Structures are given as structure tokens and as C-alpha cells.
Amino acid sequence: MTYHLRQAWLAMRGNLTATLATLTTMVLALVMLGFVVLLTLNVDRALSQLESQVEVAAFLRDGADTERILSSIQDLPQVREATVVRKDAVLAEMQRDYPYVREAAELAGNPFPDTLRVRVARVADTTTVAGAVRKLDGVESVEYGAGYVERAARVLDAVRVAGYVLVALLLAGTLFNILNAVRVAMYARRAEINVMRLLGATRGFIRLPYLIEGLLLGVLGAALAGALLVPGYEALASRLTVLVPSLPMLQDRAVLAQLVGTLAGLGVLVGLVGSVVASGRYLRELE
Amino acid sequence: MIQFHHVSLEYPVTRTLALDDVNLHIKKGEFVYLVGHSGAGKSSFMSLVLKRSLPSKGEVYVAGEPLRRFRGGRTAMHRRRIGMIFQDNQLLPHLSSADNVAFALRVTGVPRREWDERVSGALKLVGLDHKKHALPVQLSQGEQQRVAIARAIVSEPPLLLADEPTGNLDPENSRDILKVLQNVNLRGTTVVVATHARDLVETFRHRTLTLRRGRLVRDDPYGGYAL
Ligand SMILES: Nc1ncnc2c1ncn2[C@@H]1O[C@H](COP(=O)(O)OP(=O)(O)OP(=O)(O)O)[C@@H](O)[C@H]1O
Ligand SMILES: [Mg+2]
Numbered sequence: 001m002t003y004h005l006r007q008a009w010l011a012m013r014g015n016l017t018a019t020l021a022t023l024t025t026m027v028l029a030l031v032m033l034g035f036v037v038l039l040t041l042n043v044d045r046a047l048s049q050l051e052s053q054v055e056v057a058a059f060l061r062d063g064a065d066t067e068r069i070l071s072s073i074q075d076l077p078q079v080r081e082a083t084v085v086r087k088d089a090v091l092a093e094m095q096r097d098y099p100y101v102r103e104a105a106e107l108a109g110n111p112f113p114d115t116l117r118v119r120v121a122r123v124a125d126t127t128t129v130a131g132a133v134r135k136l137d138g139v140e141s142v143e144y145g146a147g148y149v150e151r152a153a154r155v156l157d158a159v160r161v162a163g164y165v166l167v168a169l170l171l172a173g174t175l176f177n178i179l180n181a182v183r184v185a186m187y188a189r190r191a192e193i194n195v196m197r198l199l200g201a202t203r204g205f206i207r208l209p210y211l212i213e214g215l216l217l218g219v220l221g222a223a224l225a226g227a228l229l230v231p232g233y234e235a236l237a238s239r240l241t242v243l244v245p246s247l248p249m250l251q252d253r254a255v256l257a258q259l260v261g262t263l264a265g266l267g268v269l270v271g272l273v274g275s276v277v278a279s280g281r282y283l284r285e286l287e
Numbered sequence: 288m289i290q291f292h293h294v295s296l297e298y299p300v301t302r303t304l305a306l307d308d309v310n311l312h313i314k315k316g317e318f319v320y321l322v323g324h325s326g327a328g329k330s331s332f333m334s335l336v337l338k339r340s341l342p343s344k345g346e347v348y349v350a351g352e353p354l355r356r357f358r359g360g361r362t363a364m365h366r367r368r369i370g371m372i373f374q375d376n377q378l379l380p381h382l383s384s385a386d387n388v389a390f391a392l393r394v395t396g397v398p399r400r401e402w403d404e405r406v407s408g409a410l411k412l413v414g415l416d417h418k419k420h421a422l423p424v425q426l427s428q429g430e431q432q433r434v435a436i437a438r439a440i441v442s443e444p445p446l447l448l449a450d451e452p453t454g455n456l457d458p459e460n461s462r463d464i465l466k467v468l469q470n471v472n473l474r475g476t477t478v479v480v481a482t483h484a485r486d487l488v489e490t491f492r493h494r495t496l497t498l499r500r501g502r503l504v505r506d507d508p509y510g511g512y513a514l
Contacts, residue, residue, distance in 0.1 A: 003393065191379070192379055194377075195377050195379060195390070196390075196394045197363075197366075198337065198339070198366060198371060198373075198377070199366065199367075199371075199390070199391045199394050199395065199438075200363045200364065200365075200366035200367035200369075200394065200395050201363060201394035201395065202360050202363045203359075203360070203363070204360075205394060205396070
């Protein structure tokens with residue numbers, strides 16, 4: 001085993017360029033992935049906080065069948081909750097908030113229609129729900145204040161998708177770099193590998209140093225990524241919390257540890273898969 | 288120990304017929320010369336026994352097993368029972384004599400504590416115990432050849448294949464090496480020696496197989512160099 005470790009170390013040192021290229025792409029990929037995941041987690045938290053505040057108000061025509069409209073709204077799958085506010089209650093509420101309304105009401109009668117207050121389960125569905133409600137018979141008009149929330153959610157969704165695409169590309173790049181690193185290492189030792197085979201070494205024995213190389217690259221890349229990601233994120237999070245106190249930044253150490261663990265697992269997996277594939281392929285090529 | 292059954296070997300790229308319908312049987316414990324002009328197919332014969340290449344036709348058996356059937360790790364296990372001395376010695380240039388010999392033990396998983404004793408034993412047998420720390424470049428051709436022999440015999444294989452083991456040696460050194468090979472044979476190892484050296488074949492008489500352009504043309508049980 002010490003022999004194989006030594007051989008792996010020699011292979012990595014012998015092709016420093018290939019080793020560094022692999023490490024760089026691996027660290028970039030893992031850090032990127034970490035940030036995208038953290039962004040997603042934080043955005044989800046912010047959105048769910050906003051969600052509890054987002055509401056669609058539907059103003060009904062005079063004489064509309066309030067109960068029927070209510071039940072059709074409640075049938076919409078995106079709706080979490082819908083409540084009726086009768087015109088009297090609206091008036092009372094308005095009179096309480098704006099005393100001059102009282103005089104107007106005394107002159108012209110209650111100007112307010114029955115109103116339905118609708119809460120959607122997900123902010124992203126607000127427009128859909130508003131559109132559906134507007135089309136219902138007896139609905140005069142619809143109002144919702146959270147158009148900006150939805151737009152922000154859309155933009156962030158796009159950012160997230162772009163992030164994952166980038167991560168996928170970087171991971172593919174990492175894999176190719178590992179294939180290349182192993183190939184270069186095996187090519188440099190082809191004479192030795194040839195002699196090993198003729199002396200009766202098994203394929204596993206010959207491949208082991210390169211598997212260890214892949215494993216070490218994975219572990220090293222994951223460690224570096226974790227070392228960059230965690231302090232970087234924590235600094236960013238604490239600064240943002242100071243700047244925007246209302247933003248509920250994720251600062252849970254356990255979640256971070258779990259994320260780093262997952263990234264490490266991914267790094268090791270990519271390293272191992274790359275070296276298993278490469279060593280098997282190039283050994284066959286050398287035969 | 289070795290059986291060739293209608294064996295032909297054609298190298299695909301050049302379409303050279305290196306061996307042409309060869310039938311032979313080498314028994315356990317024999318000492319056999321394989322002679323023939325350059326290009327007659329001696330090294331090709333060795334390649335087939337080691338399963339470096341597969342015959343285009345026919346079948347090679349070693350210890351009764353057809354080599355073509357070997358899958359996965361069986362080829363490696365097959366090679367472990369063969370000590371091979373290559374025409375171009377195949378020593379690793381960055382390793383000392385002792386390390387080159389120990390390499391054969393390392394790659395076949397022999398425990399490290401056995402290495403020292405077995406390596407010096409093998410080097411003593413070829414008379415090179417005093418040069419165990421020298422790199423191949425620091426050795427003469429003949430000494431390199433002897434390191435290669437030590438590496439081939441250190442794992443005490445039941446079959447020893449020597450391809451031109453005396454290729455670059457003066458007659459005296461050649462005779463020394465042949466004596467080493469005969470000693471190994473006396474301990475029960477089957478030995479096949481491919482050679483050009485007429486004087487050796489005539490001095491140390493053993494069964495002699497003669498190849499001519501890939502065909503086995505003579506099989507003299509008591510030796511004799513007839514080309
Ligand atoms: N890898 C190869 N590809 C194509 N042709 C080959 C290859 N190796 C050997 N040959 C050809 O096969 C024939 C037999 O070669 P081989 O090496 O077996 O001869 P040999 O008897 O060992 O010769 P020598 O005494 O010079 O070592 C020759 O004609 C050679 O040119
Ligand atoms: Mg030859």
C-alpha cells in the first residue's frame with residue numbers, strides 16, 4: 001500500500017501541470033456548486049417569507065354570487081386560502097382607517113364591493129391565480145401587489161439554472177482533466193507498466209496508484225473548495241445581514257457542514273470515476 | 288509443460304507469417320534449445336507461451352491449459368509461473384539491480400520480508416551479489432543480462448523462457464550463463480533457451496528445436512546445431 005501511495009504521489013508530482021489543472025477545475029466546480037446551492041437555499045427562505053405577505057384581492061360586482069366565486073377560487077390548485085370580506089366589513093375597515101370615508105358613505109351609500117382575499121401557495125403562481133380569478137363571472141377587478149416578487153423569483157430561477165449549467169460544464173471539465181492526468185501519468189510509466197504486466201501483475205495492481213491519484217485529487221479538491229467556500233460565505237452572509245437586516249440569511253453551521261460533506265463526496269466521486277475509467281481505458285490501450 | 292497444436296502466428300499489420308503450423312511438446316523438467324536464423328520466429332514462440340500474443344490459428348497449452356481461454360486475472364496468474372528473460376532484457380532503468388529483481392516479487396504480491404533473502408539469493412546465483420546497488424546503465428551488457436536472469440528466477444517459476452540470454456556476451460560469459468540456466472533446470476524448472484550461439488548448443492547438449500522461416504524443421508532429442 002505504501003508503494004502504491006508513493007507511486008500515486010510520484011505520478012501527481014511528475015505531472016504537476018495536469019495535477020494543478022485538475023485541482024483548479026475541481027475546486028472551481030465545487031465552489032460554484034456550493035454557491036449556487038447556498039443562493040438557492042437563501043432565495044427560498046426569502047421567498048417563503050415574502051409568500052406569507054403576498055395576497056391577491058378580487059373585487060366583486062354588485063349582486064355577484066359570492067359563495068360560488070369563493071368555492072371556484074378555493075378549487076384552484078395553487079390557492080392556499082381564500083376568505084370573503086363582506087362589503088360592510090370593508091366599509092367598517094375603511095372608516096376606521098380613513099375617517100372621511102364615513103361622510104362619503106353617508107352621502108352615497110356603501111361604495112365598496114364584496115372582496116375576496118386569496119393567498120397563493122407559491123409566489124411564482126400569483127399571476128396565474130390572479131388571471132384565473134379575473135376571468136371568473138362576477139369579478140370586477142383584481143389587485144395584487146407582488147408583481148416584483150414574482151419577477152425577482154423568475155430572475156433568480158434563471159440565475160440558478162445558469163449556475164447549474166455552469167457547474168455541470170465545470171464538472172465535465174474536471175472529469176476530462178482527470179482522464180488526461182491519469183493518461184499522462186500512465187503514458188510516462190508505460191515501460192514500467194509493460195514490464196509489470198509481463199511479470200504477472202494483475203490489472204488491479206497496476207491501476208491502483210492511478211485510482212489513488214484520482215481519490216487524492218478528489219479529496220484535495222474538496223478540501224480546498226470547502227476551505228474557500230465556508231469562510232467566504234460566512235463573511236458574505238454576515239455583511240449582508242448587517243446591510244439588509246430583513247434578509248433572512250442562512251447561517252446554520254449544520255446545513256453548511258452537510259453541504260461541504262456533499263461537495264466532498266461529489267469531488268471524491270468525480271475523482272474516482274475519472275481515474276477508474278481512465279486507468280481501465282489506457283491500460284487496454286497500452287496492451 | 289508446453290504444447291503447440293497446429294500453431295500459426297501472423298502479425299496483422301505487416302501480414303508476416305512468423306510461425307507456420309507448429310506442433311511440439313516440451314515436457315516438464317526438460318531443457319530445450321530453440322534455434323534458427325534471425326527472423327525465424329524464436330521470439331514469436333516466446334510471446335505465444337507468455338500470452339503476449341495469441342496464435343492466429345491453432346492453440347497453445349501450458350500445463351495442459353489452453354491460453355486462449357484465459358480471462359481477467361488468469362493471464363497474470365499464468366505469467367507468474369513463467370520466468371522470462373527478454374531479448375532486450377527489459378530492466379527498469381531507474382531501479383538498481385536489487386530493486387529490479389525485487390520488482391518481480393513486488394508486483395506478484397510476495398511479502399516484503401522475504402525480498403532481501405530471495406533477491407540476494409538470485410543475485411548470488413548469477414554472480415552479481417556485489418553489484419546489487421548499481422543501476423542498469425552502470426552495468427555491462429552481460430551483467431545486465433544476468434540481472435534479468437536473476438529477476439526471472441527469483442520467484443522460482445516452474446518454467447523459464449530465455450530469449451537470447453547470451454546475445455551480447457563473450458564465449459566465457461555465455462558459458463557461465465548457460466551453466467546458471469542448467470543449474471536452474473536441475474532444480475526441476477523447465478527451461479527453453481532461444482539462441483544463435485552454435486558453440487553453446489554444441490558444447491552443452493540438450494534437445495534442440497530448429498525453426499526456419501516460421502516452420503519447425505528439426506527436433507533433435509540429443510542436440511546439434513544444423514542450420
Ligand atoms: N510486432 C511485430 N509486427 C510485425 N512483424 C513482426 C513483429 N515481431 C516480429 N515480426 C516478424 O516476425 C518474424 C519472426 O520474428 P521473431 O522476432 O520471432 O524472430 P526471431 O527468431 O526472434 O529473430 P531474432 O533472432 O532476430 O530475434 C520476422 O519476420 C519479424 O520481422
Ligand atoms: Mg528474437
